Amino acid sequence: MWQNSKPYLFLLPAITMIFVLFVMGLGEGISQSLGVYSSTDKLHFAYYVQLWSDPNTWSSLKFTFKIAFLSTLSSGILGLILSVVLLRTSDQTPLLFKTLQLPLLLPHFIGAYFIVLLCMQSGFLARIAYLLGFISDPSQFPILVNDHWGLGIILTYIWKETPFIAWMLYPVLKRIQNTWWDAARLSGANRFQYMREIVLPLVFPTWLTSCFIVFAFTFSAFEIPYLLGVSYPQALPVLSYELFTSGDWEKRSLALALSLSIAFITGILGFFTYILGKRIRTQKGVGW
């Protein structure tokens, strides 16, 4: 009996914490988004209807999705390339290898600060453009920060997430590195075949998972769109925050309906990625 209940006992403190602070928080959020603040209130979906019948919410959704998608795609591709570079620097240039860990240690808002410095209309890049004779005045430089396209936001995410993906892939590549190449060459495979048949299938599940983590994060993160965004269209988490802190109870419920919609989308995405990852693994018989 003791042996059977032991793992549950060990898990109890952690589960209690997550349950009280996370699950109950979500539960209370759901009930508040349905207009239930006390036991006498009647449950209704009016806030969700109001929220999603507003075209403003839809343009925020499109904007947020675009940022998340473009950031994930760019850092996914760049991160894959960087992971190969990491593999080589690990033996050849330990100093660079160490340096490449730096972006992992720093939060996004430091990156945001630097993107402002670099990309604003009178920023470093604009001055270089001036020196090269492309523009004669700051106003001629394109608006890259606090722009309607969210370019500054995307650039900040690329700065931070490319190393993240590279460092997720690095241990996988490290394990493949030499032994498998020798075996493949012995069986008569060339470099290209080796890449396509061995490296890519082994790296793909980890790459997909990392990309998903990046997407879920960039879709639901508040800080960078708050710092580098514009007032219209706003990213969903920023919109939610503004509604939440407006001091109006109706808007507070709207904010919770919106936040839970965000949580629902990332939750669904997480579930599908998990299923997809599992299917890939069982199909190819790859355990790592």
Added chain:
Amino acid sequence: MFKSHKSWALLQLFLFIIILFPFIMMLLFSFFTGWSWPHLFPQTLNVSAWSYLFSGNAGVQEAITNSLVIAFSATAVNLLLALPAAHALAQHTFAGKKIVEALLFAPLIIPPFVAMMGLQITLIQWNLTDTRLGVTIAHLVPTFPYLLRPLYTSFTTLASEWNAQARLLGASRLQRFWYVSLPHLMPGILAGVMLSLLVSFSQYLITLLIGGGAIKTLPLILFPYITSGDLRMGATFSILFTAVTLSILFIVEWCLKRFYKHRHTVPM
């Protein structure tokens, strides 16, 4: 890939520049003023940003103290929760394991700020909003999965035979943990503690939601300088933040490595 040595060297140089350039620029901007168009760099040496930072008016000391106390308390509590949890997940099979795993790692996928928005009313009733304790409690959720993951991996590679052997040799439960398990888990603990500290240091929204602006941490005092476009103060605070973060990480790494080394010399 990158066959010629020349292109490889160029690529490396490019990476060095891309990573280190922001820090060089930040240093420049915190020590110099007068960035008039079209100068590439600010022109005049001026340390007023730094003297303001240390003048006591900027609330820097309070922010550093808050950031450190919150990050270390949340990490310590999470370590106590995560150690037994990681042990159970890695070394036991039991009914409902998949569900428990999904639950404990869920804050990585479902943004914790959503739960904090929902929990805010309850925390107000418990008098936990606008307090450091409340913010610390709120930081437990986003940091926990980052601490759990490396511990989980460490426990997975910890062979149960080692403990069995130690038991055979007459080691007590505590001795087995101290001499067998802990040295093996140390790298995982180290990685988890660092990640947890980093995640706590960089929280903004959750600190604001639960701390109500009354509990000022480093990100809270840094943000206004970025939104207002005050490049000089922004740079100075960013350097301060980077310096605090990196020195904490170095100290933690140094302490744990020392401990680790010392433990290896213990005759077993």
